[in-house]
Amino acid sequence: MKEKIARVMQGRYGVDSLSKFLLVCGLVVVFGAALFDNVLISSLGNLLGWLFVIYCYFRLFSRNVAKRYAENQAFLAKTYKIRCFFYRQKDILKQRRVYHIYQCPGCKQKIRIPRGKGKIEVRCPKCSTTFIKKS
């Protein structure tokens, strides 16, 4: 079975970020459209959602690897800032477990303090203002 799939996929483009995005978008639109009572909106949404899914599969089985690769690169370039934003939010959430983030009262510089050290005096590395915080 595995060999059969491998043979079918030989020379074909396969999965990439754009395909995953299209599939998720398509499913979200299809299920979202089902929530509408309006027949026109729900059938249009259904159609649009399935077009996303079909396009995703078209890309998956496409033999024009260079073109699909270029599409994916364009997609990644266009979404670079959005993806960076989400990575940053994720990183901040991760850091919040281990660190407290304070803002310097003098210059508004963000200062990262490890948690669980009790009351400490914080010295801003930028403007040397000192202030007392519980970590």
Ligand SMILES: [Zn+2]
């Ligand atoms: Zn400061």
